[in-house]
């Protein structure tokens with residue numbers, strides 16, 4: 229056994245911690261810990277998934293052509309430059325496998341998504357974490373972190389767990405400042421809750437940018453695991469060479485195609501989220517809880533200190549509500565709260581209001 233050693237970096241990986249989903253002894257848990265869609269998924273996606281049950285013995289197609297065509301039509305993109313994966317996590321994994329190796333550097337930011345350093349270590353690369361500025365990605369800090377070993381820069385925009393977003397001008401300045409040998413990954417998991425094209429225009433102007441998107445957030449299909457990426461022909465060709473031919477099942481592709489074509493449901497979800505996000509943020513601020521403007525489907529609630537955040541979390545749990553502790557993201561005094569529907573927002577605000585007034589802070 230001692231002769232069997234894993235590749236460099238792998239044993240440095242700390243296991244990913246996902247949002248909790250259960251509270252012992254409670255049946256009425258409100259889960260606001262994983263940025264899931266409070267409305268679930270499109271009925272059309274659910275019907276397409278059910279219909280796929282008749283074909284379980286059939287191998288799926290390997291090129292995802294119908295799904296890529298649907299994505300291309302809805303977003304006005306060239307389907308030949310789209311790749312689909314088992315969640316956008318798989319597309320991100322293709323990127324590190326294809327473009328980084330042992331000893332290379334991969335830049336992530338202070339409060340960046342925790343999958344990025346995990347993926348870098350998976351291939352023996354070194355994750356280099358650069359500071360943010362008041363929970364916003366700092367373009368200059370990223371550019372200062374670039375060395376001749378840098379291969380990839382990861383940003384989520386809007387970012388998780390801060391919810392903040394760079395302006396198009398800031399992202400442009402980042403790309404303009406990067407060497408053309410460095411690949412910028414523009415992770416648009418929350419694009420539909422913000423404005424803009426998720427980085428598609430940037431991809432069209434710069435061959436060293438790839439955009440990733442997901443069906444897990446606004447489309448409410450996190451349980452089904454589907455994501456996609458959009459890049460130059462050359463980059464997509466490279467990624468396709470390491471993609472397993474049958475990475476997506478018939479059911480995944482059928483549900484995803486129905487979901488992406490249901491733009492009415494998507495727009496309804498975005499509209500509800502925008503209204504509830506504003507209500508949640510305004511109420512938190514009124515209670516004396518810090519909260520930056522969010523461009524995603526969650527807000528980051530900032531308490532006085534880590535102890536207060538922990539106590540607030542305990543108060544919420546007492547009411548059967550799960551939110552996300554984000555100490556692992558360098559934010560020990562904060563809780564990330566997914567924006568729920570009208571009832572969900574009411575249900576999370578009630579105990580927080582009581583908690584803050586009991587502490588004499590509201």
Ligand SMILES: *Cc1c(COP(=O)(O)O)cnc(C)c1O
Pocket residue numbers: 263314315316317318341384387388415417441442443444445450453454455
């Ligand atoms: C949720 C999320 C994703 C999406 O992951 P999937 O693998 O597509 O479910 C990607 N990036 C960020 C920053 C996220 O928060």
